[in-house]
Amino acid sequence: MKRFGIAIYAFVAAVSISAHANETAAWHPADAPLLTRWAADVSPTNVLPEYPRPQMARPDWMNLNGLWDYAIAPGSVDSLPPFAGKILVPFPVESALSGVMTRFDDQSKLWYHRTFLVPESWRGRRVRLHFGAVNWQCEIWVNSQIIGSHQGGYDPFTFDITEALHWTNAEDIAVVVTNPTEDGDQPRGKQSRSPEGIFYTASSGIWQNVWLEPVPAVCIDGINTVPDVDSKSLHLRVAVNNFSPNLRVEATASVDGREVGTVGGPANGELVLSLPTMHLWSPDDPFLYDLKVTLMDGHQVLDSVSSYFGMRKIALEKDAQGVVRIALNNHPIFQIGALDQGFWPDGIYTAPTDDAERSDIEFLKKSGFNLIRKHVKVEPDRWYYWCDKLGMLVWQDMPSGNNATPAGRRDFESELLHMIGHLDDHPCIITWVLFNEGWGQYDTESLTKWIKQMDPSRLVDDASGWTDMRAGDLVDMHNYPGPGAPDSDLHRAAVLGEYGGLGLIVPGHTWSATNCWGYVMLTNSQDLATRYQGMLKQVWRLHDLNGLNAAVYTQTADVETECNGLQTYDRAVAKISPAVLAQANRGGFWGTPMKVILPDALFGRTSWKYTTDKPADDWFQPGFDASVWKDGVGGFGTAGTPGIVVNCTWNTSDIWLRRDFTLNSSDIPGIQLQLFHDEDVEVYLNGVLALKLHGFITDYDEFDVSKDALEALLPGENTIAVHCHQTVGGQGVDVGIFTPQTDAKPDLQ
DSSP states (O other), rough: OOHHHHHHHHHHHOOOOOOOOHHHHHHHOOOOOOGGEEEEEBBTTSOOOOOOOOBEEEEEEEOOOEEEEEEEEETOOOOOOOOOOEOOOOOOOOOOTOOOOOOOOTTTEEEEEEEEEGGHHHHHTTEEEEEEEEEEEEEETTTTTTEEEEOOOSOEEEEGGGGOOSSSSSSEEEEEEOOOOSSOSSTTTTTSSSSBBBBBEEOOEEOOOOEEEEEOOOEEEEEEEETTTTTEEEEEEESOOOOOOOOOEEEEEEEEEEEEEEEEEEEESEEEEEOOOOOBBBBSSSSOOOEEEEEEEEEEEEEEEEEEBOOOEEEEEEOOOOOEEETTTTOOOOOOEEEEEETTTTTBBBBBHHHHHHHHHHHHHHTOOOOEEOOOOOOOOOHHHHHHHHHEEEEEOOOOOOOOHHHHHHHHHHHHHHHHHHHHHHTTTTEEEEEEEETOOOOOHHHHHHHHHHTTSEEEEEEEESSSSBBBBBEEHHHHHHHHOOOSSSSSSSEEEEEOOOOOOTTTSOOOOOBBOOOOOEESHHHHHHHHHHHHHHHHHHHHHHOOOEEEEEEEEBBBBBOOOOBBBSSSBSSSOOEEEEEHHHHTTOOOOOOOOOTTTOOOOOOEEEEESOTTTTSTTOOOOTSSSSSSOOOOOTTTTTTTSSSSSOOEEEEEEEEEEEEEEGGGGTTTEEEEEEEEEEETTHHHHHHHEOBBSSEEEEEEEEHHHHOOOSSSSEEEEEEEEEEEEEEEEEEEEEEOOOOOOOOOO
């Protein structure tokens, strides 16, 4: 470290500060496959200029975003190498907006350097250097003095740099970063140095705001707010960097400048601020209180910060039928969500502007969504601020890693702790998602319990998809394309953590001209809208009939070669209009829930008699004796066949099914079949052909029965018989019977 300090001091002394105009003229975005419209608003003098920390704001601060010197050198180099040029901070070195857009490997070091002047008005106060996030491991020097190091790609960190400052001339900062990406065990989400499929370009180096702030010697270090809706109060803890018993804090809640509640008490202890006329926060009414916190020593004001909070409660409760429901402010809420990766074609992990960050949330709000699942990534504070302000519920994933070694697990738990501690004041966040699809999953029960102890005010999803350990508050399944619902649980709420993935290529708005994929690819926006509406119709039925509490559609926008977004990757085209999405998401065009006569696998577990040996010719007649056939639960097929829920394996060329079902006379008019078929299928009701279809589909769909079959139905016992024939590839068949409901189909244009 000493050798590095000498080297950087000598280097900086020999290099003059570049002229501001020349630096600005020299920078431009690198040649990316795609840019957003906001890229044009980015310049070295206008890089994320908004105050980075809305929940603990002070008036004085200095933005250090902008052009820095940079160099990439072998990992063995431990002194500052010659600079390669300029990089625009805080955009990752792999991004176009950094101006560099180069790959970064685990054997290299990324060096940063810049100078700044401290305002004379700050003299006499402590100066703190803040980093929003640096990926992954870094060391920081100020004026050749080592200030500190940090490990972790998603959490903010701060150093007091006061003692290292000159005050009389230009100060310099140097940062060196290493990032192993997939060659390490650390949390990294979907970042990869070899991106393909569901993994995307890595984001190395500084990727969130860098800024300076002057603070008093004794100051407020943090604020923690926990709403208590039932008692109409806010639990408040103000952390101060001094434990003198003379220190007190005063907190005042206000609305439009009008004081509505106040509390005072010792610093570093819990305070309770009463709100007798409480105004609750919800997606429909995202009401926020202003909060001012003042630190006092006797009558002397030492420090003051401004903040905000929302009053809301999230909990589980049982409805009248005994089904566990997620309740917001003591009322059940059905969450219609979008999976949100948080990637951008020009900034990769970093949105080009604050307006861009806000626009995704506004698009989803306009489209009738009330939930975002932030997928294995942690965003800057301002993203959560916009969710708070605009009214969007958030499930916050913990970024995934390998967790294959003790060191990897320590990194995971450290960043989990910091993520919750840093974000737990945001009313928008209602659920912590511990693991995704078993990636790096370990010690699930104990880690879930740990999260609940850290934050008992929110729900915990122990594992979204695949590897449920029956811990936490949610039982979560993934079903592509789906939708589906997990089996009910007596103590946890059933949710669909991922489904959908309907793909559509929009020429001129893709990351790759030749490589675009989705779970189901469609050819035009009309078909995409129709398919989406069908999915949401099923989602609402699963809510009404199966106790589903939330459904998270994949996804907000395309990401690199993954073209299953509701918007293109550059956010230039909405593939389905927000008006059509909103109508579908709000259950706006199918009236009352459809009555299930015979559930398919989406809505229950129905037993059938079945055989794969060719039966007698009268196999479909009501009086046929199928007692020697096997018993199985639908649907039938092979694992991995897209779109079907398989409960019983069928892997031969043909399968025959039959069973009895009961009808009331009022059920008969307009009876419909809901079925999945891969491939050719024929369905008989009371021995009369009701439906015959060729080929295959990739999702459950609804079909009218023939007029003759409808006339053959009787009150009381009836018989359904099904034959499916398969030739090649995946296979499956599943059939359900429903009574009709009113559908007022919207205009999709």
